[in-house]
Amino acid sequence: MITPFATIPDDGSPLRVVVVGAGGMGRAWLRTVQESPLVELAGIVDLDLEAARAAAAAIGHPDLPVGAGTAALASDVGAQAVINVTVPAAHHPVTTEALAAGLPVLGEKPVASTVAQGLSLAAASELSGQLFMVSQSRRYNRHLFEAKRLASSLGTVGIVSAEFFKAPHFGGFRDTMDHPLLLDMAIHQFDMARFLLDADPVSVFCEEYNPSWSWYRGDAGATAIFEMTGGERFVFTGSWCSPGQETSWNAAWRISGEQGTVLWDGDNDPLVDSTGVPAEGKGSDPGQEIAGSLRDFVTALRTGSSPMGQVHQNIMSLAMVEAAMLSASTGTRISVDAILEESYSQAVLTERDPGLLEVLKSWTSVRGALAGELSR
Ligand SMILES: NC(=O)c1ccc[n+]([C@@H]2O[C@H](COP(=O)([O-])OP(=O)(O)OC[C@H]3O[C@@H](n4cnc5c(N)ncnc54)[C@H](O)[C@@H]3O)[C@@H](O)[C@H]2O)c1
DSSP states (O other): OOOOOOOOOOOSSOEEEEEEOOSHHHHHHHHHHHHOTTEEEEEEEOSSHHHHHHHHHHTTOTTSOEESOHHHHHHHHTOSEEEEOSOHHHHHHHHHHHHHTTOOEEEESSSSSSHHHHHHHHHHHHHHTOOEEEEOGGGOOHHHHHHHHHHTTSSSEEEEEEEEEOOOOOOSGGGTSSSHHIIIIIHHHHHHHHHHHTOOEEEEEEEEEOOTTOOOSSOOEEEEEEEETTSOEEEEEEESSOOSSOOOTTOEEEEEETTEEEEEOSSSOOEEEESSOOOSOTTOOOOSHHHHHHHHHHHHHHHOOOOTTBHHHHHHHHHHHHHHHHHHHHTSOEEHHHHHHHHHHHHHHHOOOHHHHHHHHHOSOHHHHHTTOOOO
16 A cells, blocks of 8 residues: 655646755766756755755756755745755655655655654655655666566565675775664665565564674674565675675575576576566566656656655665664564564654654554554
8 A cells, every 4th residue: 555645747847856965876866867857956955055066066057056954945946846865864854844845755765864763754754745755776677677577487485585795995984884784785685675575574683794804894794584574584695895706786686486486696687497477567667776766756746656665665674774783783583573663662752743743643553554554
């Protein structure tokens, strides 16, 4: 089920958007917005006005309106939607402000810094009646879609594995952050596994470790075993300091079922070896990465269709990360429901907006609310 949201019927003109966050990824979004006929860039917001002006100049529009406040600039320039590409800590305040101002939001992953903040944003989307979609860009990949289609020939799927081995020297915040692999990267593969299986996580056992030669302060390696709602096991093994024979940024995948196997190296067409017959629909193209999620967002706003990454559906990917980190730090198997319940209690405890508190309190179960079972 999808959570209902207000649509903006197509009047023949592109959707006017402001981009919030003019950092590295913000500039990638600005280029994508520029190239899309579906949207028109109306302004750039950043706390650092110089960064906003420099980004406007970099795309050849030095006179583009810029500002430090999202709702204020959006109102000044008549924007119809917001693209939030700020740092994770700013996802919650910026998206809350935009939704309260009646603006739909397309936000970068992760949904927020914590699952608790993500729940607050789901409530804000319900209260405002505005769409909040998280751009989980690695879902928008035609090879991934094809792997999922081919996996429909496997009968019951038992095991999915994703191996991620890279050796980048970022030289920035990732070198010193806690949990660099799980927090900054693995969320993509966790989310892709949910997509491939059409399943959600039940529990996880995870170990994090830092190889002796690692150039990261936090643990750069992890292995996590998830039980999923269909009974499948999803096994992620990754390292951010493994030179030689590196995998794709998407990871290398094996989907194993009762009638065969799908292999996908993350970069090329997936391969199938199965006695079953896959579903029809070869060639369906979701678009490529953030251009695909931008198209999904605008199509949803125009038609009311269900986009991938609507906040309620996306939160479970961050819950997988939090559960894996807790498992690694406690050495125990962690139930994802426990993470959801704890996050819900925290969200209720910290919510200051009476309207949002009322929405949160109206949920009879977190999993039910995230599945779109509205109790109001
Ligand atoms: N999908 C992907 O593959 C991918 C890749 C890289 C980054 N990202 C995501 O994109 C987001 C941004 O990452 P980045 O690398 O561009 O970060 P960055 O630090 O380069 O830029 C963030 C910008 O946001 C601005 N900002 C911070 N708080 C703000 C606020 N309250 N209001 C307005 N502006 C604010 C900062 O001044 C900065 O200019 C993160 O959520 C990150 O996880 C996604």
